[in-house]
Amino acid sequence: MNRILIIEDDQKIAFALCVRLKANGYATWTAGDAITALKNARHHKPDLILLDISLPCGNGLALAEQFRALRETRGTPVIFTTASKDPELRDKALGLGAAGLIRKPYDSEVLLGVIERTLGNNGGRLGSVAVEKDVQPGKAKKILIVEDDEKVARVLAFRMKTAGFETAIANDGLSGIRSAVNHRPDAIILDISLPAGDGFLVAERIQANIAHPMPIIFLTASKRADFRERASTLGAAAFFEKPYEPEALLAAVRQVTE
Secondary structure (H helix, E strand, O other): OOOEEEEOOOOOHHHHHHHHHHHHHOEEEOOOHHHHHHHHHHHOOOOOOEEEOOOOOOOHHHHHHHHHHHOOOOOOOHHHHHHHOOOOOHHHHHHHOEEEEEEEEOHHHHHHHHHHHOOOOOOOOOOOOOOOOOOOOOOOOOOEOOOOOHHHHHHHHHHHHHHOEEEEEEEOOOHHHHHHHOOOEEEEEOOOOOOOHHHHHHHHHHHOOOOOOOOOEEOOOOOOHHHHHHHHHHOOOOOOOOOOOOHHHHHHHHHHHH
């Protein structure tokens, strides 16, 4: 049974969430402030945290940073909820590795769907298959995400999966090469800075070991001009500097997999 910590200062909302989630087979705990939330997170070690951004005794974004620093919650997916219309919140949430951001008032079925996709069938880590209603099983395009930052990789996988793609994650260059050669994804999202080989070397080895060129979208936090040129030389399908616009990246993935 997956465990969810609900951090929400409105008791009525927290109670309604508990009832809804328990009815769908989840174990739940609640916290109305940051101090109680940290205590419950350490004690219960939840599989997912549902976190309101506006909280007494500290805001949700700061609390999420504390969760990232805790050994017990370092890898726990966080879904933010907020009544704010601030357009910058989504980027801030994604920057913290959020699995999702839901605006209040939200549809409980939508929230439940986000929770189910985030937890998948493997205890809180994004898996390899999740399709939207308009994508038939077995027809989804496969995307390999090669990214050493696990939270960034999970966020990318979540966005790809909710858009109807099948995803796989590799956290280093060697794993990325093996996964690309063995499973032949339809496209690769590849971070240039990687352990066990930089992204350019990984791209070269992948293309050298497959019969047909594979679309590769490069990501980098570097501002070096020669990186874009080198990616182009390697036949990059697209090139994005971090922080990138998620919708632009998704549009590029859709374009190269059509």
